[in-house]
Amino acid sequence: MDATGAQQVEEAVADCVSALGAAVGRDWRAVRAEGLEWDCRRTAEHIADDLISYAGQLAGRATDAYVPFGIALEDGTDNAGALHVIRTAGTLLAATVRSTPRAVRAFHPFPFRHANREGFAAMGVAEVLLHTHDIAAGLGVAYEPPAALAEFVLTRLFPEVRPGPAPWPTLLWATGRGDLPGREPVTAWRWSNNLVVPADRLTLEGVTPAAAAGLAVGGGGGFTWVDSGPYDxxxxxxGALxxxxxxxxxxxRWGMFVMVRREDDRAIGGIGFHGPPDEDGRVEIGYDLSPEARGHGYATEALRALSAWALEQPEVTSVFAATEPDNLASQAVIGRVGFTRIDGGEEEFAYELRR
Structure with a gap:
């Protein structure tokens, strides 16, 4: 699978054009898209506008707001022309995704005000799949995209949605467009791009379920690693994520992060939480470094940055860490960050950092 997401954008757009192409002779303005206030023609224009807008966000390296532009179809454009615009906008987004460096992030409001190229690709695919469904349902046209495309969206933008029996019905349920047995209907939703926490020389990038799946089976998870690769x-x-x-x-937010060195965009280790804060507001943190990245202060920087981020969250009162008694290097890192030793057993030393 294309790690950038460009190929998935192209496949989603091709599937949209194929499905809706069967109904170009209908009056799309006279039919309301299912579940929307828009008619089918307005919804098709929205698909194209989203695709070109996402391309603009990435190409323009937007940092704090949407790039102030959009597209409008010329008067007299028929439905076939609208599909041509969707295909063109999709091609532009795919090309922009391919040409954007992996570390670049551009503005998007949900939920942390930025997304990387893979996030914009996934949002583009989501817009195409979901609004093609809305148009097709309004027109009475059969439509079901490839399961791999729905899974691509779910594993990047819906990390807290438990996978269902099949990806496409799960995505429809997660966006309030369908039912799943045993689950309450969804009435409000937002997708979630991954969190990124800056450190001095590093960027701590939140790991999506898609990246975790790659790492757990011996791959790089979409990251370029130092030669020694991810540590055990x-x-x-x-795998736990x-x-x-x-x-x-x-x-x-309380999952795993990969430490990425800014100077060369190389991943050098992992850091993260063992789960969300408990009822006392305590959250546990752990980390490791690839062997060749040790001894340069990276673990100290990462632990300091992520602990500080955690203590800024209103539900957190303390950060907890534990080491084996003979792990002197880890104890030194914890001490430099400001953790203090608390009660622990003979087999484990326990440390805490409070607000």
């Missing part, structure tokens, strides 16, 4: 603890943490996602208990 990073892969174990990715994936299990939490599959069972529906993942809370994405």
């Amino acid at each position: 603890g990073t892969r174990d943490a990715a 994936l299990k939490a996602y599959e069972t529906g208990v993942l809370r994405a």
Whole structure:
């Protein structure tokens, strides 16, 4: 699968054009798209506008707001012309995704005010799939996209949605467009791009279920790693995150992050939480580094940055960390960040950092 998401954008657009092409002779302005206030023609224009807007966000490196532009179809454009515009806008988004460096993030409001190229690709695919469904349902046209495209969206934008029996019905349910047995209807929703926390020389990038799946089976998870690759603890943490996602208990902000070196965009280790804060406001943190990245102060920077972020959250009162008694290097890192030793057993030293 294309790690950038460009190929998925192209596949989604091709599937949209194929499905709706069967109804170009209908009056799309006379039919309301299912579940929307817009007619089918307005919804098709919205698909094209979203695709070109996402391309503009990435190409323009927007940092704090939407780039102030949009598109409008010329008067007299028929439905076939509207599909041509969707195809063109999709091609532009795919090309922009492919040409954008992996580390670039541009403005998008939900939920952390930024997204990377893969996030914009996933949002583009989501807009195409969901609004093609809305138009097709309004026109009475059969439509079901490839399951892999729905899964692409779910594993990048819906990390807290437990996978259902099939990706497409799950995505429809997650966006208030369908029912799933045993689950309450969704009446309000937002997708969730991954959290990024800056450190001095590093960027701590939140791991999506898609990235965790790659790391857990021996891959890079979409990151370019230093030569020694992810350490065992990073892969174990990715496996735990994936299990939490599959069972529906993942809370994405309190998951795993990959430490990425800014100077060369190389991943050097993993850091993250063992779960959300408990009822006392305590959250546990852990980390490891790839062997060749040790001894440069990276773990200290990452632990300091992520602990500070955690203590800024209103539900957190303290950050907890534990090490084995003979792990002197980890104890030194914890001490430099300001953790203090608390009661612990003979097999484990316990430390705490409070507000």
